[in-house]
Amino acid sequence: xxxxxxxxxxxxxxxxxxxxxxxxxxxxxxxxxxxxxxxxxxxxxxxxxxxxxxxxxxxxxxxxxxxxxxxxxxxxxxxxxxxxxxxxxxxxxxxxxxxxxxxxxxxxxxxxxxxxxxxxxxxxxxxxxxxxxxxxxxxxxxxxxxxxxxxxxxxxxxxxxxxxxxxxxxxxxxxxxxxxxxxxxxxxxxxxxxxxxxxxxxxxxxxxxxxxxxxxxxxxxxxxxxxxxxxxxxxxxxxxxxxxxxxxxxxxxxxxxxxxxxxxxxxxxxxxxxxxxxxxxxxxxxxxxxxxxxxxxxxxxxxxxxxxxxxxxxxxxxxxxxxxxxxxxxxxxxxxxxxxxxxxxxxxxxxxxxxxxxxxxxxxxxxxxxxxxxxxxxxxxxxxxxxxxxxxxxxxx
Amino acid sequence: xxxxxxxxxxxxxxxxxxxxxxxxxxxxxxxxxxxxxxxxxxxxxxxxxxxxxxxxxxxxxxxxxxxxxxxxxxxxxxxxxxxxxxxxxxxxxxxxxxxxxxxxxxxxxxxxxxxxxxxxxxxxxxxxxxxxxxxxxxxxxxxxxxxxxxxxxxxxxxxxxxxxxxxxxxxxxxxxxxxxxxxxxxxxxxxxxxxxxxxxxxxxxxxxxxxxxxxxxxxxxxxxxxxxxxxxxxxxxxxxxxxxxxxxxxxxxxxxxxxxxxxx
Numbered sequence: 001x002x003x004x005x006x007x008x009x010x011x012x013x014x015x016x017x018x019x020x021x022x023x024x025x026x027x028x029x030x031x032x033x034x035x036x037x038x039x040x041x042x043x044x045x046x047x048x049x050x051x052x053x054x055x056x057x058x059x060x061x062x063x064x065x066x067x068x069x070x071x072x073x074x075x076x077x078x079x080x081x082x083x084x085x086x087x088x089x090x091x092x093x094x095x096x097x098x099x100x101x102x103x104x105x106x107x108x109x110x111x112x113x114x115x116x117x118x119x120x121x122x123x124x125x126x127x128x129x130x131x132x133x134x135x136x137x138x139x140x141x142x143x144x145x146x147x148x149x150x151x152x153x154x155x156x157x158x159x160x161x162x163x164x165x166x167x168x169x170x171x172x173x174x175x176x177x178x179x180x181x182x183x184x185x186x187x188x189x190x191x192x193x194x195x196x197x198x199x200x201x202x203x204x205x206x207x208x209x210x211x212x213x214x215x216x217x218x219x220x221x222x223x224x225x226x227x228x229x230x231x232x233x234x235x236x237x238x239x240x241x242x243x244x245x246x247x248x249x250x251x252x253x254x255x256x257x258x259x260x261x262x263x264x265x266x267x268x269x270x271x272x273x274x275x276x277x278x279x280x281x282x283x284x285x286x287x288x289x290x291x292x293x294x295x296x297x298x299x300x301x302x303x304x305x306x307x308x309x310x311x312x313x314x315x316x317x318x319x320x321x322x323x324x325x326x327x328x329x330x331x332x333x334x335x336x337x338x339x340x341x342x343x344x345x346x347x348x349x350x351x352x353x354x355x356x357x358x359x360x361x362x363x364x365x366x367x368x369x370x371x372x373x374x375x376x377x378x379x380x381x382x383x384x385x386x387x388x389x390x391x392x393x394x395x396x397x
Numbered sequence: 398x399x400x401x402x403x404x405x406x407x408x409x410x411x412x413x414x415x416x417x418x419x420x421x422x423x424x425x426x427x428x429x430x431x432x433x434x435x436x437x438x439x440x441x442x443x444x445x446x447x448x449x450x451x452x453x454x455x456x457x458x459x460x461x462x463x464x465x466x467x468x469x470x471x472x473x474x475x476x477x478x479x480x481x482x483x484x485x486x487x488x489x490x491x492x493x494x495x496x497x498x499x500x501x502x503x504x505x506x507x508x509x510x511x512x513x514x515x516x517x518x519x520x521x522x523x524x525x526x527x528x529x530x531x532x533x534x535x536x537x538x539x540x541x542x543x544x545x546x547x548x549x550x551x552x553x554x555x556x557x558x559x560x561x562x563x564x565x566x567x568x569x570x571x572x573x574x575x576x577x578x579x580x581x582x583x584x585x586x587x588x589x590x591x592x593x594x595x596x597x598x599x600x601x602x603x604x605x606x607x608x609x610x611x612x613x614x615x616x617x618x619x620x621x622x623x624x625x626x627x628x629x630x631x632x633x634x635x636x637x638x639x640x641x642x643x644x645x646x647x648x649x650x651x652x653x654x655x656x657x658x659x660x661x
Contacts, residue, residue, distance in 0.1 A: 376505065379480065379481065380481075382478075383520060386516075387517045390517075
């Protein structure tokens with residue numbers, strides 16, 4: 001298959017949080033707003049004059065200072081973010097929107113304040129912490145909506161004078177949906193038996209949509225969508241099996257590439273910031289305010305294992321099965337960052353339930369933020385691919 | 398006559414097996430691995446081929462499968478299969494009654510549940526550190542200034558077990574040296590080391606879903622003291638294999654080669 005026109009460009013954009021499109025937006029006087037959790041609605045950080053930047057620490061090699069502050073028994077993602085912040089990697093932020101969802105990441109965000117990390121560069125920089133519900137009841141939804149108002153919209157308005165009116169929110173939702181439509185349309189190609197893009201390429205596309213100002217990345221994504229309409233895949237599919245990749249934080253496309261190098265096409269993604277359900281459009285129902293619609297959307301679509309109510313717990317498993325069916329997956333890989341408090345349990349639980357209750361072979365992987373022991377991971381993935389293949393042959397026989 | 402080869406390039410040893418058309422073992426080799434995986438595989442396969450009349454080298458084999466950590470670097474292999482699948486297949490063709498394997502290699506421990514047809518039903522792996530692996534044993538034997546065989550025999554003489562608390566290879570070695578320095582009976586310390594590894598094996602076996610009919614593969618399977626300790630913690634008798642357990646990966650690879658090559 002011929003290379004995607006913008007593959008190298010997308011890889012370059014992901015090699016640094018402050019990439020060329022981010023620089024361009026900053027030069028235009030816009031505010032960069034950092035976030036690291038699905039509970040912080042990306043759409044609210046893309047109001048006029050602002051743009052969202054997902055917290056990443058590409059290429060981080062050492063987290064000694066962050067480990068000193070946070071201990072070695074915390075997830076590498078949160079430590080990597082803190083280390084990068086200490087290195088000055090997020091000094092261009094106007095604000096960091098945080099949630100009390102993942103405890104370790106929340107501690108990392110608190111260190112932004114305690115260590116005065118960005119404030120010495122930008123006097124008006126602030127960290128705002130919102131409280132997110134554990135359940136999906138009406139009262140929890142109302143609480144969440146109030147939190148979004150108080151800790152995101154009001155703070156942005158008070159500090160930077162950002163327009164947070166109903167009209168401004170509706171405009172932001174329209175623009176957000178336009179981006180979602182393009183990413184979803186690209187992702188739909190993965191349903192084909194012989195898809196014109198790989199899971200790795202899609203991971204790049206999904207990530208750049210989260211790490212770059214939406215209006216600046218959208219033209220490239222639209223062009224990629226056009227390219228895919230005529231892109232010819234190789235005559236026979238390159239993969240041996242198809243899998244759904246689920247789990248917690250995963251902003252490392254090389255991890256997806258490693259899986260695909262072992263013969264498993266990552267046909268669907270379902271992690272903290274995956275396209276499913278992350279790129280579903282926000283619908284404003286009749287009689288609903290824009291903020292209420294945002295709050296409802298992010299609670300309804302939320303697949304975070306932090307939700308404890310039975311509907312959500314069961315719903316998460318059903319959703320994985322649904323993805324496996326829609327994307328014709330032979331198996332499921334659940335990846336979890338070492339020490340992740342929520343996914344540690346969810347992964348173990350899923351490994352048993354998905355196979356026993358839904359008949360979907362499942363492999364669990366505990367990973368680091370940046371993977372170095374690729375040899376061992378390769379062995380695991382290859383063995384899983386071989387096992388799936390055997391099951392496939394047995395079914396066909 | 399067609400011959401089929403399996404080459405298991407491990408982190409410590411490289412193993413090669415050649416099978417005849419009917420699946421009988423024609424030759425086998427075990428060599429210490431070199432830093433260059435391609436060279437290790439070439440030396441092992443060459444030595445193996447030379448044991449069979451009419452074969453001069455790997456190029457005379459009909460089909461070859463590479464496995465082990467260096468499986469991607471076996472230059473003459475038509476394809477590679479993970480060592481997890483190969484160990485399962487190797488053990489299955491040696492003894493089809495075995496339902497689970499604990500494979501203790503040079504750099505990891507694997508628990509593998511085997512399906513009726515010799516394919517992998519489930520597996521679990523400890524590959525984060527060297528604790529309980531072949532490298533661990535090498536370090537422990539070094540502390541006693543013994544060979545692995547002597548170390549194994551020593552542990553079997555123990556009447557009591559002195560627990561080793563450190564799991565890390567480096568710290569365990571220090572702990573052993575300290576215990577020896579205190580004048581504690583060496584055989585009891587050795588038995589403690591065997592028990593520490595057996596516990597790790599227990600976890601891997603249980604994670605993989607092993608219930609009964611279990612066997613050991615990999616170089617450490619020859620360690621009689623470890624076998625006894627595993628039987629003690631798992632409360633299951635470990636099945637002894639009729640073929641060298643260190644060859645299971647290469648044997649499985651050769652069997653895959655026979656099945657795939659035979660279809661060509």
